[in-house]
Amino acid sequence: MPESEASRSGRATMDDVAKLAGVSKSTVSRIIGRNVGAIQISPRTVEKVWEAARQLDYQPNAAARALGRQRTDxxxxxxxxxxxxxxxxxxxxxxxxxxxxxxxxxxxxxxxxxxxxxxxxxxxxxxxxxxxxxxxxxxxxxxxxxxxxxxxxxxxxxxxxxxxxxxxxxxxxxxxxxDDHPGSTLALQHLARLGHTRVAHIAGPADNWNATERRRAYDDFCAAAGWEPVVESGDGFEDTGISAIGRLLSRDDPPTAVFVGGDRMAIGVLAEARSRGVRVPDDLAVIGADGMDFIRFATPRLTTVAMMMxxxxxxxxxxxxxxxxxxxxxxxxxxxSTQLIVLDSCGFRRTYPEHPEETVARNPEELDLLHKRAAEAHERG
Amino acid sequence: MPESEASRSGRATMDDVAKLAGVSKSTVSRIIGRNVGAIQISPRTVEKVWEAARQLDYQPNAAARALGRQRTDxxxxxxxxxxxxxxxxxxxxxxxxxxxxxxxxxxxxxxxxxxxxxxxxxxxxxxxxxxxxxxxxxxxxxxxxxxxxxxxxxxxxxxxxxxxxxxxxxxxxxxxxxDDHPGSTLALQHLARLGHTRVAHIAGPADNWNATERRRAYDDFCAAAGWEPVVESGDGFEDTGISAIGRLLSRDDPPTAVFVGGDRMAIGVLAEARSRGVRVPDDLAVIGADGMDFIRFATPRLTTVAMMMxxxxxxxxxxxxxxxxxxxxxxxxxxxSTQLIVLDSCGFRRTYPEHPEETVARNPEELDLLHKRAAEAHERG
DNA sequence: CTGAAAGCGCTTACAG
DNA sequence: CTGAAAGCGCTTACAG
Structure with a gap:
């Protein structure tokens, strides 16, 4: 082994490898660093260099490489x-x-x-x-x-x-x-399919991309379906979900379903419904948006539009x-893409109890299929 | 401005700053990089150099600095x-x-x-x-x-x-x-205070530091309190919480409380208890460990030992x-440190309804105080 | 208090 | 196919 093997830092340097392999630094660089001009090198040389590098446990220095290449990866x-x-x-x-x-x-x-x-x-x-x-x-x-x-x-x-x-x-x-707009539309279609016509929306903060898209989808869907839009606003967290659903349920014509623009607010909705004796999904269908992990820990498990982050x-x-x-x-x-995760908070499975535990729909066609199959199974069963 | 200001990369270099300030690179380095020998520099020079750096919007190159200092921060x-x-x-x-x-x-x-x-x-x-x-x-x-x-x-x-x-x-x-051992002990003391003597444990995976410490604390506490240890094992996730509590509830002498070695397993416990018609906390007190965010979304809200990660x-x-x-x-x-987060799954607040929404205890003394104050408030109320 | 110079460990035209 | 040399942009003993 060459005497310079262990340079000051205790690690082998490219020079050490070059000396051990009996070639120049340039050659080592071309081989180890897969650098410019590395295409044509004799197999023997390549072999020798890798062997030397292995022997010395050589690792190229990141800072020096970055300085030479003007790139850091x-x-x-x-x-x-x-x-x-x-x-x-x-x-x-x-x-x-x-x-x-x-x-x-x-x-x-x-x-x-x-x-x-x-x-x-x-x-x-x-x-x-x-x-x-x-x-x-x-x-x-x-x-x-x-x-x-x-x-x-x-x-x-x-x-x-x-x-x-x-x-x-x-x-x-x-x-x-x-793609929150089409995703949210899927959620609203799901509710429409389940027979809801009085569907409210709880919107998240207006400075948030996801929240504004979800609200826009709600407005568009209402216009297309002839629903009367009813919107309450929240900040994305549980507490404002609680207060928003409170206001909605106190109306003369409370909604039969609510599309909540965020799973954390939806958790608040579930809690408040429970404490008011409003049964979910029987009295109120709740659908969230985000696709947080904890939707499966909620009671009932929260149906939601999941964003594929x-x-x-x-x-x-x-x-x-x-x-x-x-x-x-x-x-x-x-x-x-987004996908609708169908769990228990909208009553889909109440209507179609034979349906598998958890199902997803990624587009209108899949949602269609979902409802058709469930209906068929329902008739058979 | 010096002609070399915009070097190949389009950014000013230390040399540019030196020239503009009329000093050497060494001096610039000492001032900007807060490097060796920077203690004694005339205020005027310092001033000039910073001014030049500001004018050129100079940012030291990270790779070069790392190479020179043999440090990357x-x-x-x-x-x-x-x-x-x-x-x-x-x-x-x-x-x-x-x-x-x-x-x-x-x-x-x-x-x-x-x-x-x-x-x-x-x-x-x-x-x-x-x-x-x-x-x-x-x-x-x-x-x-x-x-x-x-x-x-x-x-x-x-x-x-x-x-x-x-x-x-x-x-x-x-x-x-x-510090899972003392933390878990706090959880068990909480259950003991609430009058439980048949307390089971659901253990997490044995190759996990937190899980093994929690189990050790349970064994130690049982030995000290004269409780009969009853342990079921899980993998840390919901499903094994479900099966473990199933086995425990099927016993001839089902526990009145369970210390679950992980919040996700505890969620499974809550779900399974619910589907079996076992009321939490009335029929079964449940206490978790971890301190996950979602404990406040569970029904009932999960009391747990939180690890201060x-x-x-x-x-x-x-x-x-x-x-x-x-x-x-x-x-x-x-x-x-760890702390006990007292929520709703152990019945503490059922016994002491006047107590604030959420309380924590970081050590036996605080737990003591918690129970004493709650008892006093209870008597007064 | 300040500067000239060597060095950090690579990469890459440029020759050959 | 390979090497000598300049260069990347800093830092730091060493002089003065």
Whole structure:
């Protein structure tokens, strides 16, 4: 073994590998780093170099590589932290875990690392985040849930996930949003199929992409179906679900069903209905939106429109890496799919008790099929 | 402005700043980078340099800085991904979000970045993770939930959070675990106070630190209180909670209370009790462990021992940064606190209806006080 | 208090 | 197919 093997840091360097293999640093770089000019190298040399690298347990230094290539194979992922109050220590949006899994799936497949940037408030207000973006520490930014302000000024490719609609498509940035409008329509069709005509809506915060799309779908559906729109507003959390359903149930003509623009508010609705002696789904059908894990822990289990954040985030990450690797690629605007998860809070299974435990419908056709099959089974049984 | 301002990457470099300020690169480095020898610099020079940096919107290059300092101010955070089956797309342990928040709190305060490494299975099996550890891309590793195998061989400081007990304290690594034993004892004392003597336990997986500590606490408490220990086992998820409570309720002498070693299993217990017509808390008191967000969405709201993962993870991150900044510092073994969250599934509030909505007890003294005050209020009312 | 110079460990035109 | 050399943009002893 060459004497210089263990350099100051205790780890082998590319020079050590070159000496042991009897070749130049350039050659080692071409082989190990899969770098420029690596196409034509004699098999013998390749062999020798890998053998030397193995012997020395060589690992290329990330900083030196980044400095030489002007690339880090790392992206920044900006996600919101918890909201104020007693939630401050948790992610406010439980779908973030799902998004992170999707991002990890995409990045780990393509050999990228992820720097996690959790932000309370405006990400631009955090000098440390700006430093990461401007220091060359990352090759691109995945911008999750945050409003899009100024992102297009950044000297890096940016792709946004579930960003506020108003700003989408302004600059040269990609956007992947969940498709809440058609998803919500599916939910409303489900209620219509079950015979409801007095359906209210509890809307989430107006500055949120998902919430506004859900409300828009409700308004559109009412107009098309000839329903009278009845909307109460909430902030996305349990308490406002409780107060909103309270107001709805106190009306002279209380709704027979409610489409709640968020699963956490729907949990509040279930609790308040229970404490008022209103039976769900018998007296009131409740359908949520989000697709949080805990819908299956609610009583009754909550039927909901699930946003496929895993897919959305995975696709967004892939788009970002495409932009990084090919600067001529066009940023795109895409939508991730949604699906209706049919559980117990709308009475579908009461009508069709033979139906399997949990079923999903991803589009009007599947919903159609679902209701047809259930009806057939009902007649047979 | 100097002609070289916009170097190839379009961004100002340290050289540009030096020229504009009329000083040497060394000086700029000492001032901007807060580097060696920065103590004695004339105020005028400092002023000039910052002004030039501001004018050029200068941001030091991260890779170059890392290469020069042999430090990245970045840590790797290793967390488990979802388990197999339909949970594969989510973090299996919802406490991970809480841990990430705690880590972010500590690292962002001290100017560190976080590289997120989500792993399915053994982190050592992922060559990309090993590469991050060995390439100098990070200064240390925060090892969350994973078994500790081989971590001490890594050439970096490592701190583990809620790692399996067996391996803890072997090498030169720090460990911060949640203090499940005393926490669980608190839960059992709560049940004892409420008059229960036939208390069963549903244990989580034996290869999990939290689960084994909870079971140990149960065994110890039974021995001390003279209770007959009755243990059923589960895997931590809802289904096994359902089957375990089924077996317990089918006994000739069914328990009047059950300490469930995990909130998700406890949800299964609540569901199964309901479907069997067993009223909670009247016929059966149920107490969970973990402190998941969704305990407040359950019916009845689940009383539980919450593990303070935010604190645990924050402390662990701080310990790791201490080790990085002072290689002579000793890795330590610490515990993060737990607290009993008293909600509705044990009947405490049925006995003492005047009591506030949600209360916590962090230690035996507080639990004592809780019960005493509740009793007094009860007598007065 | 400040500067010139070597060094960190790679990558990549440019020759050959 | 391979090597010598310049360059990436910082940091830091070493002089002065």
């Amino acid at each position: 790392t992206i920044a992922v900006v996600v919101p932290s918890g909201s104020p109050g007693h939630h401050e220590r948790r992610f406010s949006n439980l779908k973030i875990s799902e998004a992170l899994s999707g991002i990890d799936r995409a990045t780990s497949t393509r050999g990228y690392n992820v720097i996690l940037q959790i932000t309370a408030g405006d990400p631009f207000d955090d000098p440390r985040h700006r430093q990461v973006w401007a220091s060359g520490a990352v090759d691109g930014i995945l911008w999750c849930w945050e409003p899009l302000r100024d992102v297009e000024q950044l000297p890096l490719p940016v792709v946004a996930v579930n960003a506020v609609a108003a700003s989408a498509g302004r600059g040269e940035i990609g956007v992947v949003n969940t 895993y897919e959305a985030a995975r696709d967004a990450a892939n788009m970002l890496m495409d932009l990084i690797e090919d600067r001529t690629a066009e940023p795109q605007q895409r939508f991730a | 970045t840590i790797a955070v290793v967390v488990p991904s979802g388990s197999p089956g339909h949970h594969e797309r989510r973090f299996s342990n919802l406490k991970i979000s809480e841990a990430l928040s705690g880590i972010d709190r500590a690292t962002s305060t001290r100017g560190y970045n976080v590289i997120l490494q989500i792993t399915a299975g053994d982190p050592f099996d992922d060559p990309r993770h090993r590469q991050v550890w060995a390439s100098g891309a990070v200064d240390g590793i925060l090892w969350c939930w994973e078994p500790l195998r081989d971590v001490e061989q890594l050439p970096l400081p490592v701190v583990a959070v809620n790692a399996v007990a067996a391996s803890a304290g072997r090498g030169e690594i720090g460990v911060v675990n949640t 935010y604190e645990a993870a924050r402390d662990a991150a701080n310990m790791l940064m201490d080790l990085i900044e002072d290689r002579t510092a000793e890795p330590q073994q610490r515990f993060a």
